[in-house]
Amino acid sequence: MATHSLGIDIGGTFTDIVLYDHTSGRHFSRKVLTTHSNPAQAVIDGTQEILREHRIEATSIDRVVHATTLFTNAMIERKGAVTGLITTEGFRDTLEIGRERKYELYDLQTDNPPPLVPRDLRTEVKERVKASGDVMVPLDYASVANGVQALISKGVESLAIVFLHSYVNPSHEIAVAKFISRKFPKLFVTTSHEVVREIREFERASTTVANAYVKPLAHRYLDEMRVKLETQGTSAALLLMLSSGGLTHVEEAKKNPVQMLESGPAAGALAAAYFGK
Numbered sequence: 123m124a125t126h127s128l129g130i131d132i133g134g135t136f137t138d139i140v141l142y143d144h145t146s147g148r149h150f151s152r153k154v155l156t157t158h159s160n161p162a163q164a165v166i167d168g169t170q171e172i173l174r175e176h177r178i179e180a181t182s183i184d185r186v187v188h189a190t191t192l193f194t195n196a197m198i199e200r201k202g203a204v205t206g207l208i209t210t211e212g213f214r215d216t217l218e219i220g221r222e223r224k225y226e227l228y229d230l231q232t233d234n235p236p237p238l239v240p241r242d243l244r245t246e247v248k249e250r251v252k253a254s255g256d257v258m259v260p261l262d263y264a265s266v267a268n269g270v271q272a273l274i275s276k277g278v279e280s281l282a283i284v285f286l287h288s289y290v291n292p293s294h295e296i297a298v299a300k301f302i303s304r305k306f307p308k309l310f311v312t313t314s315h316e317v318v319r320e321i322r323e324f325e326r327a328s329t330t331v332a333n334a335y336v337k338p339l340a341h342r343y344l345d346e347m348r349v350k351l352e353t354q355g356t357s358a359a360l361l362l363m364l365s366s367g368g369l370t371h372v373e374e375a376k377k378n379p380v381q382m383l384e385s386g387p388a389a390g391a392l393a394a395a396y397f398g399k
Contacts, residue, residue, distance in 0.1 A: 124184030128356070130165050131386055132156055132190040137164040141172050141183075150176055161192055162347040166354060180355035189363035189389035192343065193336040193379050197238070202335035203310070206278035207244040208269060208298065209327070210286040211259075214244045216327045237328075238335045243278060245269030247285075247298070255291035266298055270306055280310040282334035284327045289319045310337045317378055333380035340379035344372050363389045 129140040137156045142149045154168040173180055196202045209216065217237040224232045247266050250259035273281070281302065288295045292315035299311050312334040314326045348360050362375040365384035375382060 127185040130188040134195045139168040166350045183356045189385040191386040203280040203338040204277045205280045205335045206273035207239045211246040251287045261294045280334045282330045284314040288315045
């Protein structure tokens with residue numbers, strides 16, 4: 123009989139695990155060191171310790187909720203995937219230009235953090251969509267193939283596709299993503315209209331690049347976590363905490379892991395609000 127919920131939070135130093143008994147209202151917790159080479163292992167080790175100590179069956183767990191700063195740390199420490207950017211011809215430098223804002227308005231020596239994708243890992247494609255959504259320049263597949271091949275030769279394993287005005291008409295992004303999946307099936311692909319379908323090129327480009335940067339890590343980690351939980355006898359669906367405080371399933375988290383960047387702090391804020399009330 124399923125009577126327990128499992129809560130998981132993986133941080134840069136510790137992994138926290140809480141098992142809650144719905145019948146008695148009791149909870150059992152364990153703090154273990156995060157296993158950086160395989161973060162899922164610390165979760166399984168800590169969970170099994172709790173189950174053994176309190177003589178609880180893994181099959182009794184009917185809800186698993188997971189928050190983490192794993193992807194945030196990967197970005198901060200620059201330990202994400204080698205990422206490339208495919209963009210509209212003439213917009214290669216959007217990541218540097220940004221919004222022309224500075225942390226210190228009057229500091230002439232301010233250095234902005236380097237982009238997650240360096241300039242030599244960005245390629246331009248001949249295509250153009252107007253702000254109205256009408257196609258101004260048809261998509262040139264030859265420039266796509268040449269650009270992707272050049273990026274692969276430089277070690278790129280994850281691609282961000284960001285085309286001008288794709289928030290209005292994403293047809294070119296969709297076409298390129300399908301083309302890449304056929305020609306280069308091993309590449310991870312992120313399209314901007316699926317991550318943040320909003321106006322303003324820098325905001326959309328930087329968010330899409332961040333998603334592409336942590337996507338391979340998210341795929342490997344979440345698949346490993348799901349398999350290990352099932353192996354120990356936990357058949358409950360794995361739910362992931364989002365930065366918004368909501369929950370999603372594994373496949374959506376693998377598709378857009380950027381949504382989880384602040385899931386750890388969001389979970390903490392929700393818990394503090396609950397117990398504070």
